[in-house]
Amino acid sequence: MSLLDDVAEVLIREDELQARVADLGRQISSDYEGKTPLLVGILKGASVFLADLIRQVTIPCMLDFMATSAYGSGTEGSGIVRILKDLDQTIEGRHVLIVDDIIDTGFTMDYLLETLKARYPASLRVCALLDKVTRRRRRVGIDYRGFEIPDKFVVGYGLDYGGIYRNLPFICVLKPEVYT
Secondary structure, three states, X not given: OOXXXXXXXXXXXXXXXXXXXXXXXXHHHHHOOOOOOEEXXXXXXXXXXXXXXXXXXXXXXXXXXXXXXXXXXOOEEEEEEEEEEOOOOOOOOOEEEEXXXXXXXXXXXXXXXXXXXXXXXXXXXXXXXEEOHHHOOOXXXXXXXXXXXXXXXXXXXXXXXXXEXXXXXXXXXXXXXXHO
């Protein structure tokens, strides 16, 4: 059986992803010209996006990671967030860009922003590949947005269900019978 057998529809093709990531890389490089931003990838979902994005950034930059857990089951979160892996370096006085795969309800990003603001970065911005605006329950600003998507459960390009589907090179919707 192939992973493709579980796909109901492809929302964002591989070529569309790569073109938008290149655009984001150019914009970030321009906006941070003369600075050395710290890109903070949110594990595990943002890993594929971040790997492609950082190769499109043409200025000096640094990299670190955080991992979070939002309590909940299946495809729904509860709004309770905890940090599973914190940064390895200090961000005080640094230009920090959080890189995430998807902003859904906004609970996780809101928590991360409040947590990192308390560490006194010089600047703190957000880059999200996907923005599911219709599900937002916490208002969070997204400085660099890849795509706005409808309220559908998506996987691929780093996003998973049950730990799989991250390796699909596009963003897709699974057949409902896969996750219900």
